[in-house]
Amino acid sequence: MRQKLTALTFLMMTVLMVLSACGSAQQASGSESGSADENVNEEGSTDKINITYWYAWGDKIQENNENLVKMFNESQDRIHVTAEYQGTYDDLHAKTQAAFAAGNAPEVTQNEIASVGVFANNGMTESLTPFVEQDDIDMDDFIEGLMGNSYVNGDLYALPYLRSTPILYLNASMLEENGLDPAGPKTWAEFEEYAQALTVEEERVGITMPIDIWFFEAFVAQSGGQTMNDEGTEVTFQEEPGVEAVTFWKELEQAGYMKVPTGDEAGDQAMQDFVNGRSGMYLTSTAGLSNVLSIADEKGFEVNTTFMPANDDYGVPTGGANLVMTAGLDAEKQEAAWEFIKWMTSTEQTAYASEYTGYLPSRTSAVESEKMKALYEKTPQYRVAVDQLEYARPRPMAEAYPEITKVLRDEILRTIIEDVSPEDALNTAADKASKLLK
Known part of the structure; x- marks a missing residue:
């Protein structure tokens, strides 16, 4: 009811x-x-x-x-x-x-x-x-x-x-120029190494990535967790796998290896940075592949794709x-x-x-x-x-999940751009989510 x-x-x-x-x-x-x-x-x-x-x-x-x-x-x-x-x-x-x-x-x-x-x-x-x-x-x-x-x-x-599913897009031409394997990173540690090597201050970053809950679901899965329990009655994103994911993002952003665009045009900004050489990696849906390959061909660089990198294991939402x-x-x-x-x-x-x-x-x-x-x-x-x-893995289908994702996205963004710990932000989001579920 x-x-x-x-x-x-x-x-x-x-x-x-x-x-x-x-x-x-x-x-x-x-x-x-x-x-x-x-x-x-x-x-x-x-x-x-x-x-x-x-x-x-x-x-x-x-x-x-x-x-x-x-x-x-x-x-x-x-x-x-x-x-x-x-x-x-x-x-x-x-x-x-x-x-x-x-x-x-x-x-x-x-x-x-x-x-x-x-x-x-x-x-x-x-x-x-x-x-x-x-x-x-x-x-x-x-x-x-x-x-x-x-x-x-x-x-x-x-x-x-x-x-x-989300996949990792790579500017293979840029990777080769910087001595990186164009096949791309396989782990979170390698992902950070690639992001660091591709970053040139005031010129480009390793990756431009908006705070997207679809991506968050993937990073949580890679650490062995999930954002909700199987019954869809409780959120679990505030547990250790979720904290680990947000902590990793925050470290990349603070080091200057990852740019986090905000607002309604954040996804478009990430794509524009990638196709214009302002970032070396791009995380988005496989649905964009045909378009990205076409643009890259026009601009004269090669695009590779690879799995999202693993932490404890690989993992992606569909x-x-x-x-x-x-x-x-x-x-x-x-x-x-x-x-x-x-x-x-x-x-x-x-x-x-x-x-x-x-x-x-x-x-x-x-x-x-x-x-x-x-x-x-x-x-x-x-x-x-x-x-x-x-x-x-499938996405949660709880009635309140669309509204929960908006709360969660706001709290993750707060910890990225403000002095809020990942634990505090995710606990705040979990408290709000519990009220929505009830």
């Missing part, structure tokens, strides 16, 4: 703020499939089943979504999908919640993986278990490390689509989005939505999306396809995230 109250309170606030934005976003989406052409389907009707698909992020990711939807529409004459861009994951989630409350939600949308449980537990998405069983989908073909955020209370609510079906659809719309989700997550489309964007292929059959083998042979940087999945 407490979980439902939290989400529904947020939902009612969101409806008033965002409902008008839903309509304007739909009008401005610019999708190739803004209206369905009349066509005779296999039942002899002139009316196609029309469904809407909402997605997040622009650039290559937007192109990938629009391309796939166009391919789906051209692959058959019974269902027409209209693709609509909705901004960031936060924008997408808020608009979907508002549209659901207003009764005009898209039939298919993306859930950022940590939000799958929130949407399912509050009745906004449909269980996919009956559809998977009906079509005898081989669920073992989906890579195990990417399935942790697909099930809620034992039922399948989402299928992996554009999935990622990220990205799963596809979900909204609840309350009639049988015809459900069937159409399922056909689209099934097609989008099939082997061929998974391989296409991975090659086009850099996101992970979510099916073993895609990894082993000739298309992906050829890509990995030509551009081995794409293979790193796939191999790193051996050490992957």
Whole structure:
């Protein structure tokens, strides 16, 4: 009941703020499939089943979504999908919640993986278990490390689509110029050595890295910890692995080896520093690989990728989005939505999306396809995230986790830029988080 109250309170606030934005976003989406052409389907009707698909992020990711939807529409004459861009994951989630409350939600949308449980537990998405069983989908073909955020209370609510892990990007040309192995650091100690060697006062730093909770989850995992218990009832980030991670970041920043940008443009700043030679290393999602490789080629330097460095062991959270079906659809719309989700997550489309964007292929059959083998042979940087999945873990799906991460990020930033100990900052965040969980 407490979980439902939290989400529904947020939902009612969101409806008033965002409902008008839903309509304007739909009008401005610019999708190739803004209206369905009349066509005779296999039942002899002139009316196609029309469904809407909402997605997040622009650039290559937007192109990938629009391309796939166009391919789906051209692959058959019974269902027409209209693709609509909705901004960031936060924008997408808020608009979907508002549209659901207003009764005009898209039939298919993306859930950022940590939000799958929130949407399912509050009745906004449909269980996919009956559809998977009906079509005898081989669920073992989906890579195990990417399935942790697909099930809620034992039922399948989402299928992996554009999935990622953070990986370490390296300016290999710069590393070689400084006598460093372009394969990159393997441990935290080596990571610090690389950062020190690459730092030139007032010219560049070893790495520019914003305080991102996704990265924090990774560093905590590398020390054998996690940010919440398995039940999602208590936070654990204030324990020794969390303290060790923040202490390491603070030491790198104070030594001048790591730049910590802040504000809404922090991620963009980190990328700009890397591609413009103001930092030698860059930590971000594998989803950015295609774009970074293209920019590096234009600027004349070579990019390598490698695992995030290990402390006690390697460890990374997974990220990205799963596809979900909204609840309350009639049988015809459900069937159409399922056909689209099934097609989008099939082997061929998974391989296409991975090659086009850099996101992970979510099916073993895609990894082993000739298309992906050829890509990995030509551009081995794409293979790193796939191999790193051996050490992957799901993200927490507690209802309050999105709000907890904001508190946690603020407290970690406070210890980096102010004279606050990591222990005090994390304990403060844990106290605030406990109240949110209750």
